[in-house]
Amino acid sequence: MDNFKKIEKKWQDYWDKHKTFEVKEDSDKKPYYILVEFPYPSGSGLHVGHVRSYTAQDAIARMMRMQGYNVLYPMGWDSFGAPAEQYAIKNHIHPKEAVKENIKTFKGQMKSLGFSFDWSREFATTDPDYYKWTQWQFLQFYKHGMAYKATIPVNWCPTCKSVLSNEDAAGGVCERCGSQVVQKEKSQWMLRMSDYAEDLLTGLEDTNFADRVKLGQINWIGKSTGVELDVDIVGGGKFSVFTTCIETVYGITFFVIAPDGKLIKELMPRVENKDEVEAYIKETATKSNMDRTELNKGKTGVEVKGVKAINPVNGKEVPIFLGDFVLGDYGTGAVMAVPSHDQRDFEYATEHNLEMIQVIDGADVSKKAFEKHEYLGKDCKLMNSAEFDGLTVEEAKEKITEKLEEMGIGRRVNNYKMRDWIFSRQRFWGEPIPMINCPKCGWVPMNEEDLPLVLPDVAEYEPTEDGESPLANIPEFVNCKCPKCGGDAKRETDTMPNWAGSSWYFLRFMDPHNTHEFASMDKMKYWNRVDWYNGGMEHTARHLLYARFWVQFLYNIGLVPNKEMIWTRVSHGMVLGADGVKMSKSKGNVINPDDIVNEFGADTLRIYEMFMGDYQLEAPWNTDSLRGCKRFLDKVIRLKDKVEDKAGYTDTLEALQNKTIKKVEYDLTHMGYNTAISSLMILSNAYDEKESITKDDYRLLLILLNPMAPHITEELNEELGFNPICESEWPEYDEEKTIENVKDIAVQVNGKVRGTIQISIEDDEQSIKERAMECENVKKHIDGKEIVKVIVIKGKIVNIVVK
RNA sequence: GCGAGUAUGGCGGAAUUGGCAGACGCGCUAGACUUAGGAUCUAGUGUCCCAGACGUGCAGGUUCAACUCCUGUUACUCGCACCA
Numbered sequence: 036m037d038n039f040k041k042i043e044k045k046w047q048d049y050w051d052k053h054k055t056f057e058v059k060e061d062s063d064k065k066p067y068y069i070l071v072e073f074p075y076p077s078g079s080g081l082h083v084g085h086v087r088s089y090t091a092q093d094a095i096a097r098m099m100r101m102q103g104y105n106v107l108y109p110m111g112w113d114s115f116g117a118p119a120e121q122y123a124i125k126n127h128i129h130p131k132e133a134v135k136e137n138i139k140t141f142k143g144q145m146k147s148l149g150f151s152f153d154w155s156r157e158f159a160t161t162d163p164d165y166y167k168w169t170q171w172q173f174l175q176f177y178k179h180g181m182a183y184k185a186t187i188p189v190n191w192c193p194t195c196k197s198v199l200s201n202e203d204a205a206g207g208v209c210e211r212c213g214s215q216v217v218q219k220e221k222s223q224w225m226l227r228m229s230d231y232a233e234d235l236l237t238g239l240e241d242t243n244f245a246d247r248v249k250l251g252q253i254n255w256i257g258k259s260t261g262v263e264l265d266v267d268i269v270g271g272g273k274f275s276v277f278t279t280c281i282e283t284v285y286g287i288t289f290f291v292i293a294p295d296g297k298l299i300k301e302l303m304p305r306v307e308n309k310d311e312v313e314a315y316i317k318e319t320a321t322k323s324n325m326d327r328t329e330l331n332k333g334k335t336g337v338e339v340k341g342v343k344a345i346n347p348v349n350g351k352e353v354p355i356f357l358g359d360f361v362l363g364d365y366g367t368g369a370v371m372a373v374p375s376h377d378q379r380d381f382e383y384a385t386e387h388n389l390e391m392i393q394v395i396d397g398a399d400v401s402k403k404a405f406e407k408h409e410y411l412g413k414d415c416k417l418m419n420s421a422e423f424d425g426l427t428v429e430e431a432k433e434k435i436t437e438k439l440e441e442m443g444i445g446r447r448v449n450n451y452k453m454r455d456w457i458f459s460r461q462r463f464w465g466e467p468i469p470m471i472n473c474p475k476c477g478w479v480p481m482n483e484e485d486l487p488l489v490l491p492d493v494a495e496y497e498p499t500e501d502g503e504s505p506l507a508n509i510p511e512f513v514n515c516k517c518p519k520c521g522g523d524a525k526r527e528t529d530t531m532p533n534w535a536g537s538s539w540y541f542l543r544f545m546d547p548h549n550t551h552e553f554a555s556m557d558k559m560k561y562w563n564r565v566d567w568y569n570g571g572m573e574h575t576a577r578h579l580l581y582a583r584f585w586v587q588f589l590y591n592i593g594l595v596p597n598k599e600m601i602w603t604r605v606s607h608g609m610v611l612g613a614d615g616v617k618m619s620k621s622k623g624n625v626i627n628p629d630d631i632v633n634e635f636g637a638d639t640l641r642i643y644e645m646f647m648g649d650y651q652l653e654a655p656w657n658t659d660s661l662r663g664c665k666r667f668l669d670k671v672i673r674l675k676d677k678v679e680d681k682a683g684y685t686d687t688l689e690a691l692q693n694k695t696i697k698k699v700e701y702d703l704t705h706m707g708y709n710t711a712i713s714s715l716m717i718l719s720n721a722y723d724e725k726e727s728i729t730k731d732d733y734r735l736l737l738i739l740l741n742p743m744a745p746h747i748t749e750e751l752n753e754e755l756g757f758n759p760i761c762e763s764e765w766p767e768y769d770e771e772k773t774i775e776n777v778k779d780i781a782v783q784v785n786g787k788v789r790g791t792i793q794i795s796i797e798d799d800e801q802s803i804k805e806r807a808m809e810c811e812n813v814k815k816h817i818d819g820k821e822i823v824k825v826i827v828i829k830g831k832i833v834n835i836v837v838k
Numbered sequence: 839g840c841g842a843g844u845a846u847g848g849c850g851g852a853a854u855u856g857g858c859a860g861a862c863g864c865g866c867u868a869g870a871c872u873u874a875g876g877a878u879c880u881a882g883u884g885u886c887c888c889a890g891a892c893g894u895g896c897a898g899g900u901u902c903a904a905c906u907c908c909u910g911u912u913a914c915u916c917g918c919a920c921c922a
C-alpha cells in the first residue's frame with residue numbers, strides 16, 4: 036500500500052504542469068490574499084513547525100479556491116541575517132552561496148509537502164531586484180525627514196571587537212567569548228517610528244487582529260498620559276521629569292536621574308563625589324535594561340553630592356541620586372521620587388535613609404507605599420499638599436496640572452515606551468544603506484536611478500577592529516563620488532536590520548516582477564490587502580509593528596492604497612519535541628520533516644500536524660499519534676471497497692454529511708483544524724458502519740479532506756472517474772438538514788443527571804416536563820420531595836429542583 | 839520586573855451562547871483472524887470505599903446549573919527593542 040510516494044509525486048507534478056495555483060489579477064473572481072510568514076532559509080532545513088502553519092494556510096487556500104475565490108498564496112525567502120554571515124566567516128564563502136543552497140533545500144521540501152504556493156511570485160529579500168526597492172524605500176524615509184543619524188549606546192564586546200545583540204550579550208557577558216560586555220557609543224541611522232506611535236495605536240481599529248495580538252501591539256507602544264515637570268537646580272540649571280502621578284508632587288523627597296543620561300554629564304563639574312559617581316556610571320554600562328529595571332534586585336544608586344534640586348511646588352530643596360532603574364532613553368531620563376506612593380521609590384528611600392511624606396490619605400505608609408492602583412477611583416483625599424488638601428485624587432490631578440501649566444513649568448504630555456527604530460547594523464549580510472558621506476555636503480542620499488547598491492564579493496566577512504561592518508574594509512565599495520558636488524566621498528558601511536526586508540514583502544508579492552516600482556498601485560488595489568496572515572507568536576509584537584509602521588509611512592506619501600495592509604493576523608503555537616521542550620540539536624529531539632514524508636507520506640504529516648492539538652497553542656511531537664493519522668488515511672483508502680457504482684447520497688447519512696460540511700467549513704476558517712479532522716474521522720467511521728456507500732458519498736469525504744490531504748484524495752477521486760478536486764467546487768450544505776429532528780437530552784435532579792429522554796423538535800415545554808418526571812431513575816430521586824421548580828432549556832436539558 | 843498566554847484521564851486534546859465533562863485520536867487490557875504484523879476486526883478503558891460518590895492547577899464566590907462568569911493564588915511557556 037505504500038505507493039504514496041508515487042501518488043504524491045504524480046499530483047505535485049500535475050499541479051506544476053497545469054500551473055494550478057498561479058493567479059492573475061484579471062480574474063473576475065473575488066480576490067483573497069492568504070499569507071504565511073516567509074522563512075529564514077537556515078542551514079538546518081525546514082522545521083516541522085513551518086509545516087504546521089504552511090499546512091494550515093494551505094488548507095484555507097485550497098478550500099477557498101474551490102469556493103470560487105481568486106486565492107493568492109505566495110512564498111519567498113527572508114534570507115538576510117546573522118547565521119548566514121557566521122557561516123560565511125567560518126567557511127570563507129559568500130553568504131549568498133549558502134543562501135542559494137538553503138533555498139534549494141527549503142523549496143524542495145515545500146514541494147514534497149504539496150503546498151499550493153504560487154511559485155511564479157517567489158523572491159528572496161537578498162535578491163538585488165528586491166532589495167533595490169528596500170533601499171529605495173529607505174531613501175523615501177530619508178527624504179521625508181523620517182531617517183536621521185543619532186549617537187546611541189550599543190553592546191560591545193572588547194575581545195571579539197564586535198557589536199552584540201541583546202541576546203548575544205545576555206547577562207552582560209559575550210555569548211561567544213565570555214568577556215564582559217560594555218556599552219559603546221555609536222552613530223546609527225534611526226527611523227522616526229515614535230512619530231507614528233499614535234497612528235499605530237489608532238490604526239489597530241482598522242484591523243481584525245486577534246485580541247492578544249492587538250494587546251501585544253498596544254503594550255509595545257506603551258502609551259501613558261501624564262505631566263512633564265521642570266525642576267530647577269540650586270545654583271543654576273534645570274531638568275525635566277515625566278510623571279503619571281502629578282497628584283503626589285508635594286510628596287517628592289528626592290529625584291533620581293539616569294546614569295546613562297545627558298544630565299549627569301552636565302552636572303559633573305559640580306559633583307563633589309566624582310569618583311563614586313563615575314564608578315557607578317561605569318558599573319551601569321555593563322547592565323542591560325532588563326537587569327536594571329528588575330524590581331526584585333536591590334535599589335542600587337549613589338547620591339550626587341554637591342547638587343540639590345528644588346521642588347517647584349513648595350521650594351523645598353531635595354537631593355539628587357543616580358539610580359540604574361532610571362533609563363536614559365525613556366521619558367526624560369529623570370524621575371521624581373515619592374517614596375510614600377511608589378513602591379520602587381519606597382524601597383530606594385528605605386535603603387538610603389531618605390525622608391518620606393505621605394500626601395494621599397487612606398493607608399498606612401510606614402511599611403509599604405500606597406500606590407496609584409490602590410488609591411485611584413477610591414475617593415481618597417490629598418494631605419500635606421498646601422491648598423490642594425482635602426481634594427480627591429482625581430480633582431487634584433486636574434487642579435495641580437492646571438496650576439503647573441499656569442506657572443509655565445508643567446505640560447500635559449503623552450509618553451510612549453516605543454522608541455525610534457535603530458536601523459543600522461554593523462554587519463555584512465544586510466541591505467547596504469544607500470547613503471554617502473561627503474566632506475563638503477554631509478550625508479547625501481544616493482541617486483535613485485543608481486540603485487541597487489549591491490553587496491560586493493569579498494574574501495573576509497569579519498568585522499573591522501573597531502566593530503564596523505566588513506564593508507568598511509573594501510575601498511572599492513567605500514570610496515565614491517558625492518552625488519551632489521561630485522567630490523570624493525565615502526559610503527555608509529552599515530547595513531539594514533533583518534526586519535527591513537520583511538516589513539514590506541507582502542506588498543511585493545502583489546506585483547513581484549515589477550521593474551519600475553516596488554509594486555503598482557493597480558495591483559495593490561486589486562488585492563487590496565493581506566486578508567489572512569499567519570506567523571509565529573514571537574513575531575506578533577515587533578515584526579508586525581515594524582511592518583505596520585512601514586506601510587503607514589508608504590500610505591502617507593501616497594504609495595499604498597490602505598493605511599493598514601493586513602486585515603487578520605493569527606499566530607500558531609510551536610511544535611515541541613517529544614519531550615515537551617523546544618526542539619534543538621543539543622537536546623537531540625529534532626524531527627526532520629523529510630524523514631516523516633519518506634516513511635509516512637506528506638499527507639500523513641499534514642493531517643497529523645493539523646490534528647495534533649489546538650493550533651494556537653504549542654504541542655509536543657508524538658510519533659504514535661502520527662501513526663494513528665496514517666491509519667485514518669488507510670481507512671479512507673479502504674472505504675473505497677464499499678463504494679457501489681451508484682450516484683446520489685445515502686439517506687441515512689444525509690444529516691451527518693450536511694453537518695460535516697458545515698463543521699469543516701467553519702473550523703477551517705476559525706483555526707479549528709483538529710476538530711475539522713475529528714469530524715471527518717466521525718464521518719468515515721459512519722461510512723465504515725454501512726454495508727455500502729455511493730460514489731457521491733465517497734467523493735464528498737474526499738473533497739472535505741482534500742485541503743489537508745491533497746494527494747491521496749486526488750488519487751482516489753481520479754480512480755472513481757471524477758474531475759480533479761483542485762478543479763472542482765466545494766460542496767454546499769443545507770442548514771435545515773443539519774438539524775436533528777429527534778434528540779436525547781439529559782434530565783437532572785438538583786443538577787445531577789438522573790436520566791435521559793428523547794424529544795423531538797415539535798415537543799412543547801409541558802410535555803417535556805411531564806415525560807422528564809416519568810423517568811424511572813428520576814422518580815426515585817424526586818419521590819416524597821417538594822418540587823421547587825423545573826427548568827427546561829429547549830433542546831438541551833431539563834433540571835428538576837427539589838427540597 | 840513589565841506585557842501576553844496556558845493549566846481538563848496514562849498521553850494529545852474536545853465541549854461555538856453557562857446546559858449530560860472527557861468528542862476524536864494515541865496508549866493500554868481482553869478476544870477474533872492468523873502463524874509473528876508498527877495489519878485488520880470485536881469489546882472495554884477518568885478515579886474510588888462502584889445501587890452511589892468524587893472529578894477540569896489551587897482556595898473561595900455567583901447560579902437551578904460553572905472547564906466556561908467573578909475574586910484571590912500557584913506553576914509553566916513566549917516577548918521585552920542588534921536572533922530570526
